[in-house]
Amino acid sequence: MAWSRKSAMFASLSVAMYLLGLVLRNQQLVTVAVVLLSFLTWAALRTAHGDVASSGRRLEEAVLDEGIQLQSIVAMRKTSTSRVFEDGEIDVTLRIQNRSAIAKVLEVRDRVPEVMRIKKGANYVLMEIGPKRETEISYTIETPLRGFYTIGPVCIRVQDELGLFHNEKEVQLYDDFLVFPKMEDIKDAMIKSRVPKIFTGAVNIRNPGEGSNFYNLREYLPGDPIRKVNWKATARQDGKMMVNEFERDAVSDVIILVDSRAVSETGPVSRNSLVYSTRAAASLTQHFLSRRDSVGLVVYGDEIVSVDRDTGKKQLYVILTKLAGAMAKGNTPLKIVTTRIMPHIHR
Numbered sequence: 470m471a472w473s474r475k476s477a478m479f480a481s482l483s484v485a486m487y488l489l490g491l492v493l494r495n496q497q498l499v500t501v502a503v504v505l506l507s508f509l510t511w512a513a514l515r516t517a518h519g520d521v522a523s524s525g526r527r528l529e530e531a532v533l534d535e536g537i538q539l540q541s542i543v544a545m546r547k548t549s550t551s552r553v554f555e556d557g558e559i560d561v562t563l564r565i566q567n568r569s570a571i572a573k574v575l576e577v578r579d580r581v582p583e584v585m586r587i588k589k590g591a592n593y594v595l596m597e598i599g600p601k602r603e604t605e606i607s608y609t610i611e612t613p614l615r616g617f618y619t620i621g622p623v624c625i626r627v628q629d630e631l632g633l634f635h636n637e638k639e640v641q642l643y644d645d646f647l648v649f650p651k652m653e654d655i656k657d658a659m660i661k662s663r664v665p666k667i668f669t670g671a672v673n674i675r676n677p678g679e680g681s682n683f684y685n686l687r688e689y690l691p692g693d694p695i696r697k698v699n700w701k702a703t704a705r706q707d708g709k710m711m712v713n714e715f716e717r718d719a720v721s722d723v724i725i726l727v728d729s730r731a732v733s734e735t736g737p738v739s740r741n742s743l744v745y746s747t748r749a750a751a752s753l754t755q756h757f758l759s760r761r762d763s764v765g766l767v768v769y770g771d772e773i774v775s776v777d778r779d780t781g782k783k784q785l786y787v788i789l790t791k792l793a794g795a796m797a798k799g800n801t802p803l804k805i806v807t808t809r810i811m812p813h814i815h816r
Contacts, residue, residue: 480509541569544623544640546579551644555651555748557612558588561620561644566603573598576626577606582618584738586611614739615650615747615793619643649789650747652755684714722765722778723757725750725788727795729770734797747792754788766791769806771799 483505490498542565549560563579579592590608598604612618621643627636686702689710702711727750733743750766757764758780765778766788774795776788801809 476509476512479505483509542567542573542575542625542627544577544625544642546620546623546642546644548620548644548646551646552649553612553646554649555612555615557648559610559612559646561592561608561610563592563606563623564603565598565606565625567598567600570600572600574628576624576628578624579606579608579620580622580624581610581620584614584616585618586613612646612648614744615648617645617647617794619645647790647793649786650744650751650792653748653752655752655756686711687714688712720780721757721762723753723762724765724767724778725753727766727768727792729768729795729797730799730801731770731797732800733770741797743795743797747795751789751792754785758782758785764788768792768795769801769809770795770797771801773809 483502486498487502487506490496490500490502545564545566547562547564549558553559561579561581563577565575565577567573574595574597576595577593581587581592588609588611590606592606592608594606596604610620621641623640623642625638625640686699689698689712693712697712699711699713703709727743727746729743733746734741736742738744754764754766761780763778763780764784766774766776768774768791774791776784776791779787
């Protein structure tokens with residue numbers, strides 16, 4: 470229980486009136502002071518029996534676990550997503566229930582990470598909630614910077630009807646979410662060279678295999694899929710079955726290196742080299758995976774974090790998760806770094 474400014478003012482006034490009554494030998498001042506102090510004592514003892522839930526439950530958990538008896542004030546939270554990209558949005562709904570038989574005046578604050586911005590609504594509200602009633606607080610946060618974050622706890626302050634005293638506790642209700650680095654379409658932003666160079670990606674080579682370009686005709690062999698049979702060529706060969714062969718697509722292996730040493734954090738939090746390098750790495754990963762390349766990742770700082778080369782959409786999110794968690798640490802010399810990362814490249 471804590472005293473409000475109003476109760477502290479009344480208490481100070483009562484003490485002053487009591488002392489002044491003693492000095493002036495004024496029985497009326499002493500009586501008024503004693504009555505006022507008695508009232509404050511009664512209000513304090515009454516408020517001390519108020520209760521706030523010391524633990525919270527997520528909305529979906531509460532629905533499935535109705536048998537759990539919580540205290541009179543209960544908080545439940547629901548978020549629109551747990552994974553989002555930079556400059557994205559998360560909608561948050563906080564439900565407050567008053568399970569007691571009396572109305573309560575509440576101050577509710579849902580803690581959000583400092584780097585996040587409240588775009589719509591508010592995560593703080595002062596309200597009165599009736600007995601056996603519930604209400605919802607809705608707000609939207611913007612996610613300007615990659616990383617792992619947590620919403621919570623919920624701070625709830627219960628005031629008495631006169632606003633003299635309040636109880637305050639934190640509801641240990643947390644929701645984790647992940648912010649991926651932003652990706653850009655770099656198809657039109659590739660660096661052009663004045664001299665011929667070897668391009669990465671799927672390259673047609675003159676060897677038969679799985680591919681999309683026609684290579685040759687050959688006689689049917691047991692085990693060849695029927696879909697490869699060239700029926701027109703078969704008709705010209707007097708019934709001898711002929712099948713199509715295609716040029717094999719050779720796919721490149723790409724390793725993306727990200728410098729996450731302490732120096733990469735120099736500059737503003739949202740505009741330093743680590744922020745830009747993780748965004749560039751995410752964009753390159755998306756670009757090369759869309760070309761069916763095999764992509765891996767090495768992030769080096771005080772330690773080396775690596776992702777083995779692989780293809781597909783799942784690989785994209787594996788790499789994005791590692792990039793989201795990259796922290797600027799360590800000051801390893803570049804020579805040592807190159808020596809240490811070679812085993813990750815030549816696997």
